[in-house]
Amino acid sequence: MVVRYMGSKRTLAPNIAALINAEHPTATVLDAFAGMCAIGCQLAPKHRVIANDVHAFAATVARALLTTPGIRPERETAIAELTPSYSRNAAALAKTLRKRLDLEHQALARADDGDWRTLMRFTLDEIAKPTPRQLPGLPTEHEYQRRTRRVPFALFSMYYASAYFGVRQALEIDSLRYAIERASPENRDVYLYALIQACSHCVAAPGHFAQHLVPRDMANTMFIARMRRRSIVARFWAALSNLTIPACLHRAGNSVHRNDATTYLQELAINAPAEVDELVIYADPPYSKAQYSRYYHVLETLVLYDYPGATGKGRYRKQRFETNFSRAAQVESEMNQFVEAAAATGASLYLSYPRNGLLLRRRRTDLRDLMRNHYPRVRLAMTKALSHSTMGGAPGAATMNVIEDVYYGGWE
Ligand SMILES: C[S@@+](CC[C@H](N)C(=O)[O-])C[C@H]1O[C@@H](n2cnc3c(N)ncnc32)[C@H](O)[C@@H]1O
CATH class of the missing domain: 3.40.50.150 (Vaccinia Virus protein VP39)
Structure with a gap:
């Protein structure tokens, strides 16, 4: 992948x-x-x-x-160190997102049966709300900015749900991100790379993150539905087990x-x-x-996880690097x-x-x-x-x- x-x-x-x-x-x-x-x-x-x-x-x-460290963690190791934290974060988010998760689930099921308009209406209604979205019972954006590692991790649910990702997918990303933060330091970069790959494969966008798709007709709403059905968690595990780490002449010297x-x-x-x-x-x-900081800002935020503010339709990071090469x-x-x-x-x-x-x-x-x-x-x-x-x-x-x-x- x-x-x-x-x-x-x-x-x-x-x-x-x-x-x-x-x-x-x-x-x-x-x-x-x-x-x-x-x-x-x-x-x-x-x-x-x-x-x-x-x-x-x-x-x-x-x-x-x-x-570091040059080997892919065994699947059993990864399951043991990621699953408990994932479940805790996911449960906390599911509590506050329950109604939206249900609505999204129903809209996707109806799209499967040919009713794509329900998903279109649900999505348009969601993206009309201010971003980042305050989630009931959770800290505010400013509280998260002051302590970016507060639990539950909720950045993607607040910033990108129903835009780049679905509500369920954002919950999965936040919860995996939390689990990775708590994993052993030598495995974190490999896990994050697998999550970067999973996000790239599930995003409802033209292949980058400069803008997300907005439903407007049957064809693009059905495309959004196809992306939304993808499981971030399943793609994460697939990315992890397919990851090829090169043999290095001098890994410690790299x-x-x-x-x-x-x-x-x-x-x-x-x-x-x-x-x-x-x-x-x-x-x-x-x-x-094309400034890379605009085309890949979501991946930057995934890694930094710093609740950076969100500007414009693309929900860009407030401060992002721009190069004169572009x-x-x-x-x-x-x-x-x-x-x-x-x-x-x-x-x-x-x-x-x-x-x-x-x-x-x-x-x-x-x-x-x-x-x-x-x-x-x-x-x-x-x-x-x-x-x-x-x-x-x-x-x-x-x-x-x-x-x-x-x-x-x-x-x-
Ligand atoms: C053409 S891409 C490199 C692609 C790379 N060779 C590959 O095959 O994946 C240019 C890269 O430069 C980075 N970049 C942009 N401006 C930069 C700068 N001023 N200094 C260092 N990196 C920069 C971007 O983040 C991007 O990853």
């Missing part, structure tokens, strides 16, 4: 990893914009890997795969960071990572106007600063960028010229066709065939 991720290099990862391995077989590789860790996982069997991404959910995925990539490289230039003879940077920065007017100077910071670390750089990326589309800049300002040796190292998942981040089709170039900047 994979998370569909905008700009994923999953299909190209074996080629990119082989290229880096052939040219720098013993290097430690820093994946500066790790995303769902496609490149890190391919490199990890032969290289020490440092993964960085500005988002907490991406850092969680990288930790689950590349650092590390994961959550930082703006340029800032992180500027720090590395002063304070090099310990015990690294040769460092190579792989960079796969955002390449379109701003037409700033992308060139952002790229320039990034490459400058990479060169200042003394590391070679492999930079992935699609030919139709924001920077090249706007200004017809040749990335090699930009890189030559900072590296003495620059070349095009690889060119591959790639089907980019746009996830609605670009107008038109859900996937787009692009040519992806990988440029190399180095010293010899």
